[in-house]
Amino acid sequence: MISAILIMALGAIVLGAALGFFSVKFKVVGDPLVEKINAILPQTQCGQCGFPGCKPYAEAMAKNEADINLCPPGGADGVRKLSELLGKEAKPVDGEEKPKAVAIIDENTCIGCTLCIQACPVDAIVGAAKQMHTIVSDLCTGCELCLPPCPVECIRMEPIAETVDNWKWKHPVIAIKAI
Amino acid sequence: MSVLQLFKFKGGVKPATNKTQSVTQPITTAPMPSVLAVPLHQSVGGTPRPLVQAGDKVLKGQKIGEADGWVSAAVHAPTSGTVREVTLYPAAHPSGLSASSVIIEPDGEDRWIEHAPVDYKNLAPERIRTLLQEAGVVGMGGAVFPTHAKTQASRTVPMEEMIINGAECEPFITCDDLLMRERAEEVLRGAGIFRDLLMPTRVLIGIEDNKPEAAAAMRVALEKLGPDFAEFEVVAVPTLYPAGGAKQLIRVLTGKEVPNGTRSTDMGVQCFNVATVYSAWRALVHGEPLISRIVTVTGNVEEPRNYEVLIGAPMSEVLALGQPNADTDGILMGGPMMGFLVPDMSAPVVKATNCLIAHSPALFPPNEPEMPCIRCGSCAEVCPHELQPFELYWHARSKNFDKVKSFYINDCIECGCCSFVCPSHIPLVQYFRFAKSEIWAQNQDKRNADEAKSRFEFKQYREERDKQEKAEKLAKAAAVQAAKKAAEAAAASSGETTEATAIEADPKKAAIAAAMARAAAQRAPAIATPSATPLSE
Numbered sequence: 001m002i003s004a005i006l007i008m009a010l011g012a013i014v015l016g017a018a019l020g021f022f023s024v025k026f027k028v029v030g031d032p033l034v035e036k037i038n039a040i041l042p043q044t045q046c047g048q049c050g051f052p053g054c055k056p057y058a059e060a061m062a063k064n065e066a067d068i069n070l071c072p073p074g075g076a077d078g079v080r081k082l083s084e085l086l087g088k089e090a091k092p093v094d095g096e097e098k099p100k101a102v103a104i105i106d107e108n109t110c111i112g113c114t115l116c117i118q119a120c121p122v123d124a125i126v127g128a129a130k131q132m133h134t135i136v137s138d139l140c141t142g143c144e145l146c147l148p149p150c151p152v153e154c155i156r157m158e159p160i161a162e163t164v165d166n167w168k169w170k171h172p173v174i175a176i177k178a179i
Numbered sequence: 180m181s182v183l184q185l186f187k188f189k190g191g192v193k194p195a196t197n198k199t200q201s202v203t204q205p206i207t208t209a210p211m212p213s214v215l216a217v218p219l220h221q222s223v224g225g226t227p228r229p230l231v232q233a234g235d236k237v238l239k240g241q242k243i244g245e246a247d248g249w250v251s252a253a254v255h256a257p258t259s260g261t262v263r264e265v266t267l268y269p270a271a272h273p274s275g276l277s278a279s280s281v282i283i284e285p286d287g288e289d290r291w292i293e294h295a296p297v298d299y300k301n302l303a304p305e306r307i308r309t310l311l312q313e314a315g316v317v318g319m320g321g322a323v324f325p326t327h328a329k330t331q332a333s334r335t336v337p338m339e340e341m342i343i344n345g346a347e348c349e350p351f352i353t354c355d356d357l358l359m360r361e362r363a364e365e366v367l368r369g370a371g372i373f374r375d376l377l378m379p380t381r382v383l384i385g386i387e388d389n390k391p392e393a394a395a396a397m398r399v400a401l402e403k404l405g406p407d408f409a410e411f412e413v414v415a416v417p418t419l420y421p422a423g424g425a426k427q428l429i430r431v432l433t434g435k436e437v438p439n440g441t442r443s444t445d446m447g448v449q450c451f452n453v454a455t456v457y458s459a460w461r462a463l464v465h466g467e468p469l470i471s472r473i474v475t476v477t478g479n480v481e482e483p484r485n486y487e488v489l490i491g492a493p494m495s496e497v498l499a500l501g502q503p504n505a506d507t508d509g510i511l512m513g514g515p516m517m518g519f520l521v522p523d524m525s526a527p528v529v530k531a532t533n534c535l536i537a538h539s540p541a542l543f544p545p546n547e548p549e550m551p552c553i554r555c556g557s558c559a560e561v562c563p564h565e566l567q568p569f570e571l572y573w574h575a576r577s578k579n580f581d582k583v584k585s586f587y588i589n590d591c592i593e594c595g596c597c598s599f600v601c602p603s604h605i606p607l608v609q610y611f612r613f614a615k616s617e618i619w620a621q622n623q624d625k626r627n628a629d630e631a632k633s634r635f636e637f638k639q640y641r642e643e644r645d646k647q648e649k650a651e652k653l654a655k656a657a658a659v660q661a662a663k664k665a666a667e668a669a670a671a672s673s674g675e676t677t678e679a680t681a682i683e684a685d686p687k688k689a690a691i692a693a694a695m696a697r698a699a700a701q702r703a704p705a706i707a708t709p710s711a712t713p714l715s716e
Contacts, residue, residue, distance in 0.1 A: 043628040045635045053635065122634040141631050164220070167274040168616040171578070172549075172609040 033062045040081045042073045045121035046143030048095055053121065061086065069094045073142070101157040102140040103147070107132050109154035116146035116155060183383070183414055186434040188427045190561040191419040192596045194350050194516065196389060201353045201475050201483035206361055208487045209474075209500060215257055215283040215491035216268045216527040217243065222317040223324045224250030231256075231281060233264045238292035240468050243281050246312050252325040253315045256283055257470040257489035259290040271494070271512055271529045275522030283491065294466035304330070304376050307463070314462035315469040315530075320344060320423070320452035321513060323531045326459060329451070330376045332444055339447035340433050341379040343370050343456060345386040345393065346416060346423035349514030352534040354473040355453050357485045359386070359393035363400035366453050367408060369460030374410070377449055381410050383432045384453075387422060388415040420516065421594040425450040427563050439590050454533075474528060476501040478511065478536035488528050495524040498535050509538035516595040550603035558597035558607060564590045568597040568607050575614035580621065583614045591615070 037058040044054070049070035051057035060066035061082070068082040072095035083090035105116075105125075112130040124140045127133030135146075135155075146155050160166070220226040227244030231237060237256040244254035260283045267277035299307055311327040318324045332338040343366075347355040359366060367384075374382055386394045397413045416422055416431050426437050429448050437443045443450060454472065461467045470490055477483035480501035488497050494510050510521045512532055520538060528535075558568035566587055574582040588611060597607040 038632075041628075042624070043631040043635065045631065054632070121638060122631045123638050124634075139631070139634065141627075162274075162276060164270050164272050164274060164276050164278045165226075166620070167272070167276055168620055169273075169609070169612040171613050172606050 031059070031062055034058050036085060037061050037082065040074070040078060040085065041071060042078065042141075044073045044141040044143040046073060046141070046145060048072050067091075067094070071095075072097050099159045101142045101159045102137045103135050103142065103144070103155050104137070104158050105133055105135055106154040106156070107134060109152050111152055111154075113151060115149040115151065119145045119149045121145060183412065183432070184434075185414070185416065186431055188422075188430040188563050189565050190563045190596060191421065191427075192561050192599050193418070194420055194599060196418070197351045197477070198353050198356070198389065201351070201477040201485060202356060202392075204482075204484045206357050206473055206485045206487055209489070209492065209497060211258065211285050211287065211289070212489065212492040212496045213285075214263075214493065215260075215285060215489060216280045216493070216525075217254055217257065217283065217491035218268070218270055218278050218280045218527060218529060219244045219254055220278055221254060221315075221323060221490070221530045222252045223322070224248060224252075224328075226279070227251060227254050229265045229279070229281060231262045231265065233262055235262045236260075237262060237283060238290055240292045240294055240470060242313070242468070246325075250325055250328050251312075252317050252327075253313050253468070254281075254490075255315055255468040255470050256281075257491050258283070258285045259288050260285040269523035269526045271521060271526045271532060273519040273522070280491075280527070296466050297463045299372060299463045300375070307372070307376060311459060311462060313468070314458075316455065316459050316462050317469070317530050318452055319454035319458065319472060319530060319533070320425075321517070321531050321533060323529075326451070326455055329444075329449060330373060332377050332449075333442070333447070336445055336447045338377045338379040338444070338449070339381065340429075340449075341370070341374060341377055341382045342425075342428055342432055342448060342450040343382065343384040343453055344423060344425065344428055344450055345384055345390075345397070345453040346428055347390070348387060348418070348420045348423035349516055349518075349534075350420075351477050351536055352475050352514050353477075354475045354485050354533050356390045356393045358457060358473055359390070359453055360396045362457060363393075363396040364403065365460050366457045367397065367400050367404055367411065368464070369456035369458075370411070370451070371408065372459055372463060373449075373451055373456060379410070379447075379449070381412065382408075384411065384413045385416045385422075385428050385432050386413065387418045389418040391415075420596065421563055421592070424563065424592055424594060426592070439587060469530060472528070472530060472532070474532055475534040476537075477534065479504045479507050479539040479542050480537045488532075490530060491527045493525050493527060494521060494532075494535055497528055498524075498537055501537065503537040504539065506539045506541065507537040508540065511536040511538050511543075515543065516599070517593060546606060547604040549605050552603055552605060555602060557600045557602065561596040561600050563594060563596060564592060566591060568611075571614070572605060572607050572610050575610040578614075578617070580614060580618050584618060588614055588618070 038055050041054040041058060047053065049057045051060060057066060061068060068086060068088055069079050069091045071078055072093055075097055076093060079093055080090050110132050112127060112132060114127065114129050116133060117125045117127055121143060122139060122141055124136050125133055125146065126136060142157065144157060219229060225247030227246055229243065230245055231243045237243060238259045239256060241256045242253050243256050246253045263282040263284050265279065265281050268280035268282060270276060270278035297310060308327040308330055312325060316326045318326060345355055345359050370382060384397060386397065394413055394415050401408055401411055401413060414432060421427055422431060429435055429437060429443060429450060433448055435446050435448055437446055458469045462469065471487050472490065473485050474488045474497060475485050476498060480503045482501050484501060486497065486500060498510055510524055511518045512521050513519065513534055515536065552569055552572060554569055556569065562568055571583055571586050571588055591611050593608050593612060595608045601607060
């Protein structure tokens with residue numbers, strides 16, 4: 001009887017020590033789910049979801065505090081992926097889905113106030129105080145965060161034009177047989 | 180002559196070859212077109228930067244586009260004349276979109292820029308590669324990959340076979356056939372350049388057995404060239420579409436299968452098209468950059484024939500040489516299996532244009548209506564890459580791209596065998612092209628998102644760091660202030676120490692006061708007589 005209790009107690013101590021040791025040794029820093037969600041988000045950092053950037057939104061979703069359809073740049077495809085990952089029902093995107101665009105500064109009107117540079121979340125605007133600014137269009141995510149701070153309204157959004165380099169084959173159109 | 184053991188690739192189809200129409204007459208040079216529109220982007224890789232502008236006079240063979248990066252090739256003026264403009268011009272592309280092109284008005288003199296042959300045998304391989312890039316030599320079988328980037332053997336695997344691709348498996352096209360018949364020696368000597376670069380143990384020239392004249396001409400030329408070309412061998416391969424695909428021809432000639440994601444050089448094989456090695460020969464031994472190519476004009480025309488056409492010539496003018504019949508309603512660039520209908524007939528002939536087929540409803544009847552897939556598996560039987568097109572189709576149609584990827588869509592070469600045999604007339608290749616370009620765009624978006632994320636994170640880190648530095652500075656200043664105050668308080672409480680510090684500080688203070696007085700004295704007269712030194716003087 002005593003020996004049985006001792007064996008069980010010994011087992012409990014050994015396993016408990018092992019569990020304690022490994023929980024420290026293999027501690028996961030951060031929530032892996034947040035990273036997975038963040039990988040699906042388009043990283044425009046536009047804040048249209050109501051959170052200050054993609055990661056805070058991902059954290060809110062991981063904690064089940066935010067809906068999965070708040071990201072218009074991610075589009076329906078993004079919502080579908082999030083619904084698959086989080087096991088939730090896919091629903092239409094809350095907000096306006098726009099074609100992809102880049103911001104363009106009208107360089108004649110720009111007064112060099114640097115306000116847009118401070119607003120740009122991805123450092124895509126080049127310029128200095130009282131110098132003309134310009135946007136590196138390859139880096140621009142089209143988040144539109146530079147539009148409101150501009151005091152002279154010299155920034156506009158322009159949809160990305162279709163060129164030979166980014167053209168995509170279309171989904172084949174199925175002809176319905178006339179009877 | 181040794182008898183080479185041939186292998187088979189899986190699948191393949193035998194469409195009507197339709198090659199006999201255009202081989203009856205020799206290659207002839209096409210007349211000078213009214214205008215030349217040379218697109219800058221004619222190869223895989225970076226878009227060349229234009230070197231000319233409107234109004235510039237150019238000579239034949241003058242470089243007009245500088246290669247951008249290693250995987251990119253230069254572009255040249257095909258004749259002498261005046262640059263009308265550098266602008267967007269309809270591209271030889273299924274989209275019908277325009278691409279940046281140099282529009283040249285020929286002056287009719289066709290005057291060459293100074294060019295000289297290169298003694299390539301005494302040049303370092305690096306130099307030869309640069310020369311090939313400068314001459315704009317790209318893969319002319321249709322893939323237009325810059326050739327110089329293919330001339331490096333693997334570091335670890337010895338080069339065993341070099342394959343010269345003269346299979347030309349696609350129906351209607353005969354430009355490589357005629358090239359081998361008429362210019363066999365140049366083709367072989369061109370292959371010799373690549374042999375010297377890659378040092379393979381064998382050079383195999385694969386020609387489909389429906390081109391016995393070409394194979395015979397190559398054998399005769401080989402005999403003539405003698406022992407220097409001893410490792411060369413002309414091999415007739417069975418006629419089976421798509422035997423001319425690089426991976427298929429490698430399989431047939433060597434039995435090697437190049438796995439997904441592996442370069443053929445890592446298997447000790449490299450493959451070049453016959454027209455590519457020919458243009459490399461022109462580039463090095465004649466100093467002539469790639470400014471023209473042989474184009475088969477066939478299909479619904481009175482006189483099908485092969486023409487040597489300048490790059491940039493409008494397709495409509497080239498097709499007119501063959502006298503198209505009245506019911507011609509379009510131009511098919513490339514063959515009927517892999518080619519595409521050119522949306523704008525004024526699009527120029529480019530380095531990839533091996534064939535122009537006059538399209539007519541009689542010759543190419545419209546596709547029959549698509550019926551449901553019955554999962555018969557015919558497509559999987561003919562797929563030369565052993566894929567399962569019926570599975571790919573299912574997922575591509577429902578836009579489930581992750582699933583499409585898991586069935587290895589990136590190995591699809593879009594040869595069209597599956598569409599060719601489908602009893603339900605499903606345009607399978609169209610679905611695969613759609614899925615492939617969507618996947619490509621998704622990958623691009625993912626890369627951009629990752630980059631945006633890292634930039635965003637760095638900006639956050641930088642702002643945080645600036646804030647911290649500012650706070651530290653403030654804290655330091657506050658500490659200094661506090662120390663001063665504490666010192667003053669301490670001084671007030673004990674008069675002796677104040678005396679001592681005051682005496683110590685005195686000489687400094689006195690010096691400062693004296694300097695300020697001097698400055699004030701200097702300023703005073705200047706203020707009193709401001710007109711004495713007017714600014715305008």
